[in-house]
Amino acid sequence: MGPRPGPFDAVVLAGGRARRFGADKPAAPVGGRALIEWTAAAASGASRLVVVGPPRDVLPGAVLTREDPPGAGPVPALRAGLAEVRAPLLALLAADLPFLRPEHVARLLDAVGERPGAVLVDGDGREQWLAGCWRTDALRTALAGYSGASLRGLLGPLGPAAVALPAGARPAWFDCDTPEELAAAERLL
Numbered sequence: 001m002g003p004r005p006g007p008f009d010a011v012v013l014a015g016g017r018a019r020r021f022g023a024d025k026p027a028a029p030v031g032g033r034a035l036i037e038w039t040a041a042a043a044s045g046a047s048r049l050v051v052v053g054p055p056r057d058v059l060p061g062a063v064l065t066r067e068d069p070p071g072a073g074p075v076p077a078l079r080a081g082l083a084e085v086r087a088p089l090l091a092l093l094a095a096d097l098p099f100l101r102p103e104h105v106a107r108l109l110d111a112v113g114e115r116p117g118a119v120l121v122d123g124d125g126r127e128q129w130l131a132g133c134w135r136t137d138a139l140r141t142a143l144a145g146y147s148g149a150s151l152r153g154l155l156g157p158l159g160p161a162a163v164a165l166p167a168g169a170r171p172a173w174f175d176c177d178t179p180e181e182l183a184a185a186e187r188l189l
Contacts, residue, residue, distance in 0.1 A: 006088055008109060010043035011081035012036065013074055013130060014053030014095035015067055026095035027056055028182055031189035034058045035096045035176060042100040043091050050084040052077040053095070074130070074151045079143055085136050092139075094130035096177070098185045099170040108133040108163055116142075117160035123167045129155050131173055 014026040014036050026036035033041075040049055040059050049062040054070070063084050067076040078092065089112065091105050104120070108131075111118035116138035120131035129151040138158060146154050165172050169188060176182040 007047045008045070008089035008091055008133065009048040009050060009085045009087040009136075010040075010046035010091040010093060010105075011050045011052065011078065011085060012039050012043070012062075012093050012095050013077045013081070014051050014056070015071060015077050024054075024056075025176065026053065027058065028096075028176065030098045030176070030182060030185045035098055035182075038098040039093050039095050039100060042097065042102055042105050043093060044102055045105065046091065047087050048085070050081045051095075052081040073149055075143075075146070075149055075154060078139070078151070078154075082136070082139055082143065088136055089133060090136050090139070091133045092130060094175055096175045097131060097172070098176065098189065099174050100131060100172045104131075104165060104172040105133065107165065111161040111163045113161065115161050116158040117155065118163050119155070119160045120173050121162045121164050122173045123171060125162075125164070127152070127156070127160075127162065128173045128175075130175075132160060134158075134160070 027034045037058055051062045051064050065080045067080045108118045112133055117134035120128045176185055
């Protein structure tokens with residue numbers, strides 16, 4: 001691994017409608033902490049933490065912003081979060097990643113290298129678009145010419161480095177989209 005690529009900000013997408021979850025998913029507790037607190041802790045090295053979603057009292061010091069309209073999806077949420085980013089690199093993270101840790105974010109940052117970004121891939125090799133690190137200017141350029149609604153459609157063509165981590169009992173890419181997954185995360189913690 002080469003030298004650390006430099007300062008980074010973190011954009012945590014914490015809006016959404018959580019249709020499969022049925023509650024305020026980012027505020028749901030796992031292991032005594034809200035899901036969003038686990039994600040924020042993984043990005044603890046960030047110069048600036050930008051949270052896109054409704055106000056919550058769990059992350060003092062975070063820059064709060066909303067997508068327009070609220071609940072419009074990940075691309076408008078990324079657009080809103082990116083407007084608050086000041087660093088040359090950013091970590092783009094979902095608010096429901098209880099097993100993501102600072103060393104995983106560091107691996108993603110290191111993997112960016114000369115590329116536009118790096119994204120975590122799960123045990124089946126699928127890109128986890130809400131667990132990645134990106135060059136801020138590359139995302140701004142891509143968003144300027146993008147009218148679609150899919151993160152895959154926006155980020156895939158950028159050709160990010162794929163970062164595979166050992167799955168283990170608590171895979172970094174494990175997200176909590178349903179109450180059952182939240183219960184599983186609680187057991188694994």
